[in-house]
Amino acid sequence: MAVAAAVFLVGAIGLALVGPPNVPLGAALYMLDSQALYALQAHAAGWIWDNLAMPVLVRPAWLLPASIGILCAGMSITLSNLQRPQRSPRRRL
Numbered sequence: 411m412a413v414a415a416a417v418f419l420v421g422a423i424g425l426a427l428v429g430p431p432n433v434p435l436g437a438a439l440y441m442l443d444s445q446a447l448y449a450l451q452a453h454a455a456g457w458i459w460d461n462l463a464m465p466v467l468v469r470p471a472w473l474l475p476a477s478i479g480i481l482c483a484g485m486s487i488t489l490s491n492l493q494r495p496q497r498s499p500r501r502r503l
Contacts, residue, residue, distance in 0.1 A: 411489060419476060419483075425471050426470075
């Protein structure tokens with residue numbers, strides 16, 4: 411999870427620095443594949459497109475990988491804390 415977090419966070423920084431400033435995710439996807447958004451809209455239900463997809467597509471392109479990276483970092487920290495063996499309390503005599 412830590413590696414995935416690093417990849418997503420570095421990708422987000424790369425998108426923010428190299429790409430046009432504040433380009434929306436929808437515009438970035440349109441630049442990569444102009445038919446992808448039309449196919450996504452055709453396969454998504456109306457309420458999913460309006461309430462979930464559109465709010466994400468109008469955000470800056472770097473925000474989605476940054477959010478995924480932060481979630482992966484949090485899961486990595488949580489999983490590393492869960493895997494630590496618990497020490498039994500020692501008695502003092």
